[in-house]
Amino acid sequence: MANPKLKTPPQAPPLFTHTPESLISNTEKLLGRSKSLMDSVVRDVTPQTANFKNVLLPFAQDDNEMALESHIIGFYQAVSTDAKLRDASTEAEKKMDDFAIEASMREDVFSLVDAVYKSQKDDQSLDAESRRLLEKDHKGYIRMGLGIPAGPQRDRFKAIKKRLSELSITFQKNLNExxxxxxxxxxxxxxxxxxxxxxxxxxxxxxxxxxxxxxxxxxxxxxxxxxxxxxxxxxxxxxxxNENKCNDNVELFKEAIVLRDEAARLLGYPNHATFRIEDKMAKTPETVDAFLGDLRKRLAPGGLKEIEKLKELKKQETGNADKYFLWDHRFYDTLMLERDYQLDQNRIADYFPLQTSIEGMLNIFEQLFGLVFVQVEGKDRDAISETGKGNDTVWHPDVQMFSIWDDEEAGHGFVGYLYLDLHPRDGKYGHAANFNIQPGFITKEGTRRYPATALVCNFSKPTPKKPSLLKHDEVVTLFHELGHGIHDLVSRTIYSRFHGTSTVRDFVEAPSQMLENWCWTASQIKSLSKHWSYLSPEYAEAYAASAKSGEQRPSETMPDDLINSIISTRHVNDALFNLRQLHFGIFDMTVHEPATHADAEKIDASVTYNSLRHEISKLDGPEALGEGQKWGSGQATFGHLIGGYDAGYYGYLSSQVYSADMFHSVFKKDPMNGKEGRRYRHTVLERGGSQDEMQTLEDFLGRKPSTEAFYEELGVA
Structure with a gap:
């Protein structure tokens, strides 16, 4: 997989040598530098002399440089084992957010940006990405309250934005800790x-x-x-x-939805959803509500049929199935897959050791996108570290590091760094996510700055008797997050503002969702699989010791009957799965589009969350046992709605429309078509958010996207 010539990247990897003190002092230096730049531009440029080159460009280049440090400073709170470092990271992020709010509400800076916008928004001598930057920045100042007359209302808006930043940071910290x-x-x-x-x-x-x-x-x-x-x-x-594990977040969430509503109304919007969706692909809450409502109508009959079948299974097991509870679902869903479809998850997991699954995935991405992944460890890591110590280039000993290159055909150019942080530990981010550590962009000198990106997951750790083994759904999760990582790595934008996954939220999931299809393709499942007993002589011995007398050692790669059992279950209980996603999306829209501000203040988010779940998914909760609707607060454990997916969670479903269309139209016949894979890399992934995302889709598909493949996939066409 690795070409030995490719082991000295042209750019050293980032360092993770910060202390709590240095995080704070570095943050203050960064913010001081940015403030000085703004002050000097305001001092030296007037609205009459303002142009893209002397106003927007210096700010964009400062953003580029700042992101090289600021992303790492904020990253420690998700991954560090040192509580003091996590706390300092949280404090530093709050300082950066407060500064960003102050900076984006400076009227003296906005007057210059406004002058440039009026004179150059249609200037064809500017490249298209720079015109997009100008348009987005100009709109950004207005959305930060500079359309509100100076005085008490604008001061209130600024106070709300600062408080919302605090709420978001504290909410996520509570989840991590x-x-x-x-x-x-x-x-x-x-x-x-x-x-x-x-x-x-x-x-x-x-x-x-x-x-x-x-x-x-x-x-x-x-x-x-x-x-x-x-x-x-x-x-x-x-x-x-589990639904009550972060009850401190209940009040934080309630306060956030009330403040978001107030801020949107101060800007002249009827609610927060209208404000948030305006610059996404959907454009209006009405479009989102219609999409979610139509999908709910199409899925509801299938959901009820699925529940009836699952109830039958429960009755066979227990003799009683009057109710089908939320805590029944994963159990009987798993039992149905095992009994009716011979899906043996534990036997399947034996063929997905974490390390070989990762190697298999990287191999797929190599073939598809023309990449080469080189694991960097030991002395190689020492050699490329700026300190000469390889340990300084990772934040924890468990972290794996790769340098990524173009393949021979594409000229062996360097692409960036990928990190894998795969196992749980105290204080670590608890879900699976991709974090950009350093974005790519074009420097002031005209050279390329290469990205670094990290996959942070929580798969079980290996033991001396068994490696870490993945269930098939965990393989899908890994593929999904690695999809975000690839998007981050191969992006080629001028400005960090548009790099990689910095797209609108109702498109950002589409590239990753599309790559999940490879986990449901027989040839790819076969290529990803390797029975754990073949990994080492020690594991072979451990398997032999645990095997029953006379039991034969399994085949090295997954047998066809097991592969077929995986593929045949892809859409089993699919309506219930998607109704669960609809519950999240409809709850998100419900709390963010109240008719009046008084209605926003009256919302009981826990009751709304639980009652909507019952109405949409039709699964019984504790309310069916007479406990009312206040039994839990799932919204308090739901980081997405506080961390950027507010009035945007529908994007997981709407971007599936785009991902299904791309896969069915281009890759379904031949998933390993390298020519199409490279075209996808250059047409979709490289663009990041540097052009309108609908344009990106149309460029790749050769037409406007269609819902046909999505509804066909769900069986509700």
Whole structure:
């Protein structure tokens, strides 16, 4: 996979040598530099002499340089094991957000930008990306309140923006730092796989927890318990406790939706959703509501049919199926897949060791996009580190680092750095996500600055007896997040503002969602698979020791019957899965488009969240046991709606329209068509947000996108 000649990149990787003190002092230096630049531009340029080159360009170049440090400064709060460093990262991010609010509300700067916009918005001597920057920056100042007359209203708007920044940072910090869980006896966890139970903390002898196991709400504990635990009461307890794990966030979320509504009305919008969606692909809340409503109508009958089948299965198991509960669903969904479709998730996981799955994925991306991935470790890492110490180029010993290059045909050029941080630890971001560490852009000198991007996931750690093994849905998650990473790496924009995944929110998921299709293609599943017992002599020995007498060693790659069982289940209980996504999307729109501000203040987000879930998904919650609708606060555990997907969660569903259209039109016949893969890389991924996303889609498809493939895929065409 690796060409030895490609091991000395033209740009050193970023360093992770910060201390809590240096994070704060570096932040203050960055902000001081930016303020000085703004002050000097305002001093030296008048609205009469203002042009793109002396106003917008210096600011854009400062943004470029600032992003090289600011993304890392904010990244520590998601990944550092040092609580003081996480706290400093949080404090630094708050300082940066406060500065950004102050800077984007400077009337003296806006008067110059406004003058440039009026004189150069149609100037064809500016390249298209620069004209887009001018248009977006100009609109950005207006959306930050500079259309509001100076005085009490504008001051109030600024105070709201600062408070919203605080709320977002605190909310996410609470999620990252959450360490709740429950004690259970092994009997209460009957059915949970041994490889999960073996990793759980054991109660201390002589205490009330003796003989019990501590189950956390982190994914490697939570999901297997919901899927495999035979004890319904345990699943019930875990489900409800997980929905209540961050109750400090309940008030933060409520305050955020009220303040967002007030801010939108100060700007002259009828609600926050109208404000947010205006510059997305959908343009208006009416378009979003119509899309979600139509999809709900199409999916509802299928959801009810799926529930009836699952109830039958529950009745066979328990003798009673009056209700089908939220904590039943993952369990009976898994049981149905095993019984009716012979889908043995644990046997499948044996063929997806984490490391070989990653190697297989990188190999697919190499063939498809003309890339070469070179793992950089040991002395090679020392050699490219600016300090001569390879450990300084990662934030934790578990992190893997790759340098990425174009292949021989494309000239062996350097592309950027990829980091994989794959296992859970205290204080770490708890879901799966891609983080841009440093964006790419064109420097003042006209050279290319290369990006660095990180995948942060929470897959179980390997043990001496078994490697880390992925369920198929985790393989899909890994592919999805790696899709964001590739988007980030191959992007080629002038300005960091538009780099990689910096697109509108209702398009950003489409490239990653499209790549998920490779996880449902027989030839690709085969190429990704390798039975864990073939990884090393030690693992072969461990497998032999655990195998039943006379049991043959499985084949090295996944057998066809197992592959077929995966593919045949792709759309099983699909209506219920998508109704769950609709619940999130419709809840998001409901709380962000109240008729009046008084209505916004009256919203009980927990009741709204729980009642909408029941109405849309038709699954029973504790309210069916007479507990009312205040039994949990799932919105308080939902980082998306506080961290940028507000009035935008619908984008996960609407971008599936685009991803299905791209895959079915271009890749379905031949998923490994390298010519089309490279065309996709250059036409879609390289552009980032540097042009209108609808234009990007039309350039690739050769026509306007269609919903046909999406509805066909869901079986509701």
């Amino acid at each position: 959450e360490q709740d869980g429950l004690w259970f006896t092994p009997k209460e966890l009957d059915g949970v796989p041994d490889d999960v139970l073996d990793t759980l903390k054991k109660g201390e002898a002589g205490t009330a927890t003796e003989g019990k196991l501590w189950l956390t709400f982190k994914y490697p504990d939570l999901f297997p318990t919901q899927k495999y635990c035979k004890n319904a009461e345990t699943r019930h307890k875990v489900f409800v406790a």
